[in-house]
Amino acid sequence: MNPAIPAPTIEYGTLAPLLVVFGAAVIGVLVEAFAPRYLRKAIHVPLTLLSLAGAFALVLLQVLRGQVPTAPAAMGAVAVDGPSLFIWGVILVLSFVCVLLINDEGHFVASAAAVPGSADEEEAESVSGGVGHTEVYPLVLFAVGGMLLFPASHDLLMMFVALEVMSLPLYLLCGLARRRRLLSQEASMKYFLLGAFSSAFFLYGTAMVYGYAGTVTLPGINRALSSGTGLDPLLMIGFALLGVGLLFKIGAAPFHAWKPDVYQGAPTPITALMASGTLVAAVGAVLRVFWVGLGNLDWNWRPVIWVVAALTMIVGSILAITQTEIKRMLAYSSIAHAGFLLVGVMATFGSAQQNAGSLKAILFYLAVYGITTVGAFAVVTLVRDPGGEAGHLSRWAGLGKRAPVLAGVFAFFLLAFAGIPLTSGFFGKYAVFAAALDSGTQVGDSMGGWMTGLVVVGVVASAIAAFFYVRVIVLMFFSEPAADGPAIAVPSMGTVAVIAVSLLVTVGVGLYPESVLGVADDAARSLFIR
């Protein structure tokens, strides 16, 4: 008699947010196939926004009912724990506001397949009547679904699948810019090639680690580490390769080279999504792999991450100084911030309970940095030249005179990035630095004084970074406006809402950080499922 194949148990309630997003994405594809062109956008916009809002409501429901699971769901494949739920909430909010930006007309090309500058392109433009590819919406939903799954994966294979689900739509989306299409296509190509490389690294690393541990589940790997010698070449190579794949996604040096090109070329709303949502998801995945999977190996990976973190902060801040393009500058700034986040990743302690402190810091940082980033990119979409966004920094000269409110808001976002007190960015930076020093002053921390050293590096990098943020403020406020300065587009309701929400959070959290810190604290206390 054939043995019966047991049906897998799936915790539908726990996984509901994921299912909603993926379900809506699939429906979105069907809409593309069956709905007439003129109706598509009208269907996509509410569908996308409602599914994201619904998923957020489901996350909220789980948190409020106090039923944060303590065991992995879907046969040990997905870990829906406190940190996951917090990260989900953050990603859903960020992608919701990014979708509001995406709704604006004029960001996306009407026909990506038409050769730039050709007759086909003109024809497609005239037929579409200014509405770009509506495939953007399902693509974004798939990417967001991947972002949700990535940091919540409980085994390396699931994580790889999530990585691909997240990345593939983003490669496409990067190439869909309506203006400067060659730049956009180049960005897409670069991102795809490098991203494919890094995925391969990740997969190869997974195989190596499997060879050592005999399992791909994160707790299983950790258990194998606790019994083994830990110096097995398979393990060492495997964990190095895994690290490359993950650090590539957060854009840590020396794997950061794609960021400026991709951020510059991609349509700005997509850049906003990548700079916020993808970063949040990737940092979540880094935490899960390094803290849960390699938790017993921290004396091995921490020195490596120390170097990467220091390098990332320094490279990001120094190279940003030489940038003359606003989106490239923000890309380098994002690299520097990835470095600050890695300082928090370094702050591990002897026991999981104590880790909650640094976990809280990182979660808080992700939330406030993400929303400020979206706000900053939203402002970038509004400053326009005849040929598209006014990217070159010299075009921003005297913006404080032309559009004092917009320039003031942008200046505030920059001050938040620089970490000036009374902005949310300051408390984010403070939180990770404090966590690192706290960890360093614990008895028995193998990195001891090195943690203080890393914080000092971080502080120096912040001072350098302040220089280029301040330079933009100088340009906007202290320089006389150029005679043929850029036009300020009349913002749509969506963009106004995005900027207003970002500003509100940046100011509000800057004055009263406890509002978000408290939530992050609750999330962190429930810890990763191990």
Next chain:
Amino acid sequence: MSPWLPILMAVPVVGAVVVALLPKGSDKLAKQVTLLVSLLVLVLTGVMAAGFRPGGDRFQFRAEYDWIPSFGVKFAVGVDGVALVLIALSVVLVPIVVLASWHDADGVKTADGTLITPKRSVKTYFSLLLVLEAMMIGVFAATDIFLFYVFFEAMLIPMYFMIGSYGGAQRSYAAVKFLLYSLFGGLLMLVAVIGLYFVAKVDTRTFMFPELIGAIQDPTTQKWLFAGFFIAFAIKAPLWPVHTWLPDAAAQAPAGAAVLLVGVLDKVGTFGMLRFCLELFPDAAKAFTMPIVVLAVISILYGAIVAIGQTDMKRLIAYTSISHFGFIVLGVFAMSEIAQSGAALYMVNHGFATGALFLAAGFLIARRGSPFIGDYGGVQKVAPVLAGFFLVAGLAGLSLPGLSSFVSEFMVMIGTYQSPAHGSGALTVAAVISALAVILAAVYILWMVQRAMNGPTAEPVKAFKDLNAREVLVLAPLVALIIGFGFFPKPLLDVITPSVKETVTNVKVPVSTIAEKGTGQ
């Protein structure tokens, strides 16, 4: 819980919001509202100060609210004598600066009608000024070290915009230099603040200053943390060799902003040294006394000598301030009660004296459109009132007996001379050397006055109008304070001395050396 200090901080913030939200074209109203708000703060501070009991609790008018429980941060305020007089200094200077800056944002024109600085937003300038006032009160009142840090850094931003948007030709260079220097120092201090929080031996982790006194015992830790705080304060004060931002910033800032920059913001540095460096890390402070005294003496002489060579009036005043800050730092680290009281008194007097000098110079510059001393001459004949105020302010800058700065400079020198710390007599030598600066001060001030005010009247100067009523109203109170406290410094000293005594007690200057010295002489 006393509501005084939070109210004092809230009033200017509300005022700033009101000014910023005024409709377009109501520049005059914006100025009037700002003046009213700053006068209201002055009155409120006066009423509060009347209730201060010297010799009572060290920190009075205390208020504590939980701010960020996750980080252990409280919104905790309270004033001791030194903080109180510095808050008083700030709130006295603000309305004067408002009045003095009345036309600063309107665009400065020379006599022949060329525009030097274009017209800028008046509302923004005055609402920044009020925000700055709230932060100045906050930074001196904070008893939670984290809160102190927040104000310490946040107050850079309004000043940055005041210099960068409303200053002279090199304004953006000066503003960025000012911001980056201060920010860098502040970030080092941030590391020290976090470190202090985690290594302090207290029952529950806290940033509260009173609880942290004596909580760091390990001498090596003390030295590192001391360094973090001291570098930030030395940049702020500024002490040689990290002073170079000040002449640029002060020369480019509009005169009113320069007064607040040099008169109040820089005092945060010396105030921080006196309160935090000494009391939190007494052993480190004692260990580093000699190097710091050497830096202070270099500042005193260097500032004075370089001031003599300046051709730009505002830069000259900035360099004299570097010399004076050297005196204050010397007094703080001389570790004696007289010297530290003198230093605290010096902070206040320097604010009045330099404020008056900057404003008088500002009025002069507004008439001619040039900051260079060589462009003037014989002002005395055409504008005797202006010249008179300028002279008195200058004399206060060189510490003429009978004017307030004399008292404090004398106290610093005598206190340093007799200091019980470092029985080797090194401090005595420092006091003697720094006394040379008194002569140099006479050179730089009198020479400037002579070149600008006396001699043949230069051609463009002939058209000068003398001070108008507003300008007299700006300078008269300052001169009155300078002369008043010159003859009768007791009210200030009565408030300052008890809190300095606390500092001296907490630092535990060895008593044995006092006795040795006493018998030795």
